[in-house]
Amino acid sequence: MRISIHKSAMTMGKNRLEAFSDGVIAIIITIMVLELKVPHGDEIAALLPLVPVLLSYVLSFVYLGIYWNNHHHMLHTSRTVTGSVLWANLHLLFWLSLIPFTTGWMGENHFAKLPAATYGFVLLMAAMAYWILQQRIIASQGEDSILKKAIGNDWKGKLSPVLYVSAVFLAFVSQWIAVTIYVLVAIMWIVPDKRIERVLISNEA
Amino acid sequence: MRISIHKSAMTMGKNRLEAFSDGVIAIIITIMVLELKVPHGDEIAALLPLVPVLLSYVLSFVYLGIYWNNHHHMLHTSRTVTGSVLWANLHLLFWLSLIPFTTGWMGENHFAKLPAATYGFVLLMAAMAYWILQQRIIASQGEDSILKKAIGNDWKGKLSPVLYVSAVFLAFVSQWIAVTIYVLVAIMWIVPDKRIERVLISNEA
Amino acid sequence: MRISIHKSAMTMGKNRLEAFSDGVIAIIITIMVLELKVPHGDEIAALLPLVPVLLSYVLSFVYLGIYWNNHHHMLHTSRTVTGSVLWANLHLLFWLSLIPFTTGWMGENHFAKLPAATYGFVLLMAAMAYWILQQRIIASQGEDSILKKAIGNDWKGKLSPVLYVSAVFLAFVSQWIAVTIYVLVAIMWIVPDKRIERVLISNEA
Amino acid sequence: MRISIHKSAMTMGKNRLEAFSDGVIAIIITIMVLELKVPHGDEIAALLPLVPVLLSYVLSFVYLGIYWNNHHHMLHTSRTVTGSVLWANLHLLFWLSLIPFTTGWMGENHFAKLPAATYGFVLLMAAMAYWILQQRIIASQGEDSILKKAIGNDWKGKLSPVLYVSAVFLAFVSQWIAVTIYVLVAIMWIVPDKRIERVLISNEA
Numbered sequence: 001m002r003i004s005i006h007k008s009a010m011t012m013g014k015n016r017l018e019a020f021s022d023g024v025i026a027i028i029i030t031i032m033v034l035e036l037k038v039p040h041g042d043e044i045a046a047l048l049p050l051v052p053v054l055l056s057y058v059l060s061f062v063y064l065g066i067y068w069n070n071h072h073h074m075l076h077t078s079r080t081v082t083g084s085v086l087w088a089n090l091h092l093l094f095w096l097s098l099i100p101f102t103t104g105w106m107g108e109n110h111f112a113k114l115p116a117a118t119y120g121f122v123l124l125m126a127a128m129a130y131w132i133l134q135q136r137i138i139a140s141q142g143e144d145s146i147l148k149k150a151i152g153n154d155w156k157g158k159l160s161p162v163l164y165v166s167a168v169f170l171a172f173v174s175q176w177i178a179v180t181i182y183v184l185v186a187i188m189w190i191v192p193d194k195r196i197e198r199v200l201i202s203n204e205a
Numbered sequence: 206m207r208i209s210i211h212k213s214a215m216t217m218g219k220n221r222l223e224a225f226s227d228g229v230i231a232i233i234i235t236i237m238v239l240e241l242k243v244p245h246g247d248e249i250a251a252l253l254p255l256v257p258v259l260l261s262y263v264l265s266f267v268y269l270g271i272y273w274n275n276h277h278h279m280l281h282t283s284r285t286v287t288g289s290v291l292w293a294n295l296h297l298l299f300w301l302s303l304i305p306f307t308t309g310w311m312g313e314n315h316f317a318k319l320p321a322a323t324y325g326f327v328l329l330m331a332a333m334a335y336w337i338l339q340q341r342i343i344a345s346q347g348e349d350s351i352l353k354k355a356i357g358n359d360w361k362g363k364l365s366p367v368l369y370v371s372a373v374f375l376a377f378v379s380q381w382i383a384v385t386i387y388v389l390v391a392i393m394w395i396v397p398d399k400r401i402e403r404v405l406i407s408n409e410a
Numbered sequence: 411m412r413i414s415i416h417k418s419a420m421t422m423g424k425n426r427l428e429a430f431s432d433g434v435i436a437i438i439i440t441i442m443v444l445e446l447k448v449p450h451g452d453e454i455a456a457l458l459p460l461v462p463v464l465l466s467y468v469l470s471f472v473y474l475g476i477y478w479n480n481h482h483h484m485l486h487t488s489r490t491v492t493g494s495v496l497w498a499n500l501h502l503l504f505w506l507s508l509i510p511f512t513t514g515w516m517g518e519n520h521f522a523k524l525p526a527a528t529y530g531f532v533l534l535m536a537a538m539a540y541w542i543l544q545q546r547i548i549a550s551q552g553e554d555s556i557l558k559k560a561i562g563n564d565w566k567g568k569l570s571p572v573l574y575v576s577a578v579f580l581a582f583v584s585q586w587i588a589v590t591i592y593v594l595v596a597i598m599w600i601v602p603d604k605r606i607e608r609v610l611i612s613n614e615a
Numbered sequence: 616m617r618i619s620i621h622k623s624a625m626t627m628g629k630n631r632l633e634a635f636s637d638g639v640i641a642i643i644i645t646i647m648v649l650e651l652k653v654p655h656g657d658e659i660a661a662l663l664p665l666v667p668v669l670l671s672y673v674l675s676f677v678y679l680g681i682y683w684n685n686h687h688h689m690l691h692t693s694r695t696v697t698g699s700v701l702w703a704n705l706h707l708l709f710w711l712s713l714i715p716f717t718t719g720w721m722g723e724n725h726f727a728k729l730p731a732a733t734y735g736f737v738l739l740m741a742a743m744a745y746w747i748l749q750q751r752i753i754a755s756q757g758e759d760s761i762l763k764k765a766i767g768n769d770w771k772g773k774l775s776p777v778l779y780v781s782a783v784f785l786a787f788v789s790q791w792i793a794v795t796i797y798v799l800v801a802i803m804w805i806v807p808d809k810r811i812e813r814v815l816i817s818n819e820a
Contacts, residue, residue: 020637266507446713
């Protein structure tokens with residue numbers, strides 16, 4: 001019983017944490033479009049330089065959609081929010097907030113080598129931040145952590161950082177290898193993650 | 206009963222999907238105003254070039270208001286959110302997020318031909334994305350889909366893309382034909398859509 | 411009973427309308443600060459030109475705070491949201507969304523005559539939009555409208571537009587008269603509006 | 616009983632106040648990243664000038680995270696929102712909204728003296744606004760204020776303004792002293808504030 005009181009007091013409002021994270025991600029995903037600067041001319045030639053910016057925007061939009069979706073599933077397993085979960089969450093939002101910058105830089109420089117590597121570096125840091133947040137939530141749930149069961153061997157979570165690191169280095173060989181890796185990782189994640197859903201079902205059953 | 210458990214686990218929080226969509230639409234509708242760049246002079250001459258930007262802003266504001274309103278009604282019929290509904294929704298938000306760009310481009314170029322056509326193209330893609338989302342929700346509701354009954358023959362939803370396609374091509378004849386079509390489609394939608402409300406009433410009765 | 415079904419179906423989610431309006435007002439109040447452009451120098455001389463921009467920002471911040479507060483109280487009296495309330499609300503948000511523009515223009519031009527008049531014009535239109543929304547809500551509440559009782563003779567609501575119109579014209583005599591009027595109207599409203607609260611109390615008693 | 620009716624009528628929706636504050640803080644924390652202007656070159660030399668901007672962004676991100684967190688805990692103790700709490704809250708949001716400006720100015724000028732002092736001045740005003748809000752909430756809770764018990768002697772709240780004032784003046788000796796103080800105050804606060812949690816536990820027990 002001491003634990004349950006402790007828990008209820010430690011909870012700092014999962015709903016408010018979710019709402020705040022949703023707000024920040026919604027703003028990040030939307031202000032990215034501000035990098036699509038309105039061109040001055042009105043001919044097709046004025047639009048062409050924007051094509052790489054648009055493509056990098058699409059890629060980042062998908063990534064942020066994936067993060068928003070997985071973030072939701074992860075918090076769904078959780079009832080309480082401890083201080084360390086809160087800061088791990090802010091840490092994740094910090095790296096996500098840099099995505100508009102790296103997206104714009106990569107797009108404006110037509111996927112040049114260094115911007116492409118930097119883009120991967122921020123994805124890598126976001127993936128690490130996500131992993132830390134996951135560990136903090138598992139720790140807060142104690143021994144019978146639903147989330148721990150749900151993620152299983154977490155092969156996607158383990159493979160992604162490895163791929164990002166490779167991409168960061170391979171970008172200096174050819175940026176297109178790096179960009180291809182980013183696209184493949186996105187496709188890998190876009191397939192809805194049934195793991196948590198499955199465990200939730202068997203838990204409710 | 207198996208289905209009901211399945212459904213409850215599949216639901217990824219309609220409220221959170223609504224809140225996220227509301228957030229993104231609220232941000233889109235508001236950052237559009239940033240295209241109204243503060244002029245440097247303080248005479249009436251400094252304001253005049255902004256008139257077309259303001260007019261295109263009004264048009265897009267109305268369109269986003271319509272989307273927000275209809276989006277609400279559509280989700281109102283739905284209890285559960287599957288993975289495919291989620292991605293169909295993000296797809297819709299993606300096209301809506303391009304509206305500030307096409308609005309600014311059309312406004313700054315005083316409704317020139319190519320920007321006016323591009324504006325219509327994004328409206329067309331948004332309409333298609335809306336239609337896809339509608340189909341995904343109907344599919345998720347199974348045979349007795351309330352939404353399916355509610356939209357009926359969906360003449361507005363079918364007519365709009367045809368009109369947008371016409372406008373995109375007619376913009377190269379005269380941009381004013383295109384703009385007139387955009388205004389007419391907006392008026393057509395602004396009339397509150399009683400269909401879903403009506404079916405909801407008869408369902409509750 | 412037919413009415414109650416009708417009402418429940420017509421309601422388009424007051425909570426979602428509130429949340430959307432809150433989101434838009436929160437974004438408006440925050441992006442206004444983007445007009446405070448970061449100066450390039452690092453001496454006091456670099457800051458001085460920003461003083462009028464900051465002052466106009468403070469004034470608009472207070473106005474948006476007042477609108478947010480009163481908007482909340484007004485919707486508090488309402489259970490249902492009809493289509494016309496929805497569009498009247500979007501109409502209000504439209505005029506509020508122009509405040510960052512007029513604020514920036516007035517600030518950057520050190521409260522010049524035309525920008526000061528334009529600022530008042532948008533305040534006037536927002537006040538009219540607020541009044542229209544109020545009428546739509548009263549109409550939707552029927553004969554026993556709580557809101558109607560609550561606003562009483564609504565002297566503030568009637569006086570404000572008169573003062574704004576005066577300010578718009580007097581700005582061409584001296585912008586400082588206009589600005590003084592804007593400040594006085596803000597002070598008049600900042601005094602918390604006890605009317606609705608009072609009626610709510612007597613209604614609950 | 617008269618009091619309880621009064622209170623319930625005075626409450627202007629704590630949830631809506633929280634949601635609005637969360638929205639504004641989420642927007643502030645996110646638009647700050649817009650100061651990280653996408654550079655035109657694609658070499659490492661293009662990134663270097665951004666390092667101080669990035670560092671000041673990190674510092675402000677942490678500060679806003681702290682404010683968001685403490686703001687939540689503070690409101691957690693409160694049931695009702697009076698008019699003066701509402702305006703004290705808007706006053707706090709006003710000073711927080713200036714942080715992106717001072718952050719950008721300090722970053723772009725590589726932590727020059729005046730920008731570093733200005734940064735501290737806004738932190739000072741935000742701290743004072745927070746203190747005022749705290750006093751207003753305590754006053755609204757009456758004699759048995761939970762918040763009053765929770766903050767105890769409030770040594771952090773009293774020490775911070777003193778440190779900010781010192782930093783503002785010491786910035787003119789060396790900006791690095793000032794920046795060090797800002798970092799130390801942030802670390803002091805980042806340690807989760809157990810006080811309110813503790814009192815909540817003993818109150819529930």
